[in-house]
Amino acid sequence: MRWIWIDTFVAFESGVSASAVKNVSLAEEHLHDHFPGYPVMPPSLMIEGMAQTAGILVGEARDFQENVILAKIRRAEFDDYARPGDTLRYDATIETIDDRAAVTSGTVLKNDTPIGRVDLIFSHVGHSEQAFGLPEHNFVFTEQFRQLLAGFRGKDKEEAP
Amino acid sequence: MAPSRDEVFEKIREVLTEALGVDDDEVVADATLQEDLGAESIDFLDIVFRLEKEFNIKIPKGELFPDDVMNNPDYVDGDRITPAGMVLLKKAMPHVDFSKFEANPVVSQMPKLFTVNTIVNYIENKLAAAA
Numbered sequence: 001m002r003w004i005w006i007d008t009f010v011a012f013e014s015g016v017s018a019s020a021v022k023n024v025s026l027a028e029e030h031l032h033d034h035f036p037g038y039p040v041m042p043p044s045l046m047i048e049g050m051a052q053t054a055g056i057l058v059g060e061a062r063d064f065q066e067n068v069i070l071a072k073i074r075r076a077e078f079d080d081y082a083r084p085g086d087t088l089r090y091d092a093t094i095e096t097i098d099d100r101a102a103v104t105s106g107t108v109l110k111n112d113t114p115i116g117r118v119d120l121i122f123s124h125v126g127h128s129e130q131a132f133g134l135p136e137h138n139f140v141f142t143e144q145f146r147q148l149l150a151g152f153r154g155k156d157k158e159e160a161p
Numbered sequence: 162m163a164p165s166r167d168e169v170f171e172k173i174r175e176v177l178t179e180a181l182g183v184d185d186d187e188v189v190a191d192a193t194l195q196e197d198l199g200a201e202s203i204d205f206l207d208i209v210f211r212l213e214k215e216f217n218i219k220i221p222k223g224e225l226f227p228d229d230v231m232n233n234p235d236y237v238d239g240d241r242i243t244p245a246g247m248v249l250l251k252k253a254m255p256h257v258d259f260s261k262f263e264a265n266p267v268v269s270q271m272p273k274l275f276t277v278n279t280i281v282n283y284i285e286n287k288l289a290a291a292a
Contacts, residue, residue, distance in 0.1 A: 071203045071206075072204070072207055074180075096210055096213075101206055101210075103210055121203065121206065121207055121210070123203070123206075
């Protein structure tokens with residue numbers, strides 16, 4: 001997997017809310033430049049993590065029929081850093097969802113403490129729309145994103161043998 | 162009790178400063194959303210969502226801001242609104258002031274019609290209809 005900024009889902013209520021975690025690791029190359037001697041998880045990538053969490057929540061709510069594209073960051077505020085060894089959690093909630101767009105609100109937590117608020121608007125672009133030369137297939141919800149959801153261990157998971 | 166025009170204006174001012182990231186004092190009655198306040202297409206959608214929440218109303222697609230006028234042959238011939246199209250537009254959008262636009266109805270100039278006042282008019286109409 002390449003551009004994936006969440007590790008796994010820990011909660012998922014279809015059409016309502018979802019939570020995903022991301023463990024910040026010193027093995028992530030960009031941390032060595034951001035910043036040299038003081039690795040800090042870039043807030044832009046925390047916003048991306050929330051966008052992926054909320055985007056999958058929104059896509060699943062409509063059976064992945066449309067491409068869900070991040071259209072606007074309504075709010076992104078952070079009160080603290082996240083550093084290697086921290087566990088981030090993205091809690092996303094759907095505020096509104098209809099044919100044209102979805103609005104989500106969300107909290108970013110570091111080691112279970114809230115450190116940020118990220119609110120987003122996603123546009124729905126249907127498969128049939130050829131506007132801007134978009135490809136016909138669903139290019140947002142590739143197999144890697146679907147696997148993330150399929151791999152989610154919910155409370156109804158069967159116990160491993 | 163129905164809110165006064167000033168009260169409606171204040172709430173709309175708050176919506177616009179949040180949606181567009183502009184200062185309070187930039188949001189004046191005749192400021193145009195696109196030119197003066199820098200609104201882009203996704204911002205119009207954000208504004209609609211925020212207005213729905215603020216005033217507890219439903220804004221159907223195309224009721225406040227026109228939906229795809231440019232490609233609609235009912236309204237447009239080439240780069241101008243047709244006379245029949247003008248009649249349709251005025252009926253569909255009573256909150257918009259078309260008086261100066263009518264003399265030279267070039268479609269690309271339409272965004273200038275949408276000012277803060279336009280939204281105030283729309284909300285007032287909507288609240289009056291619900292009352």
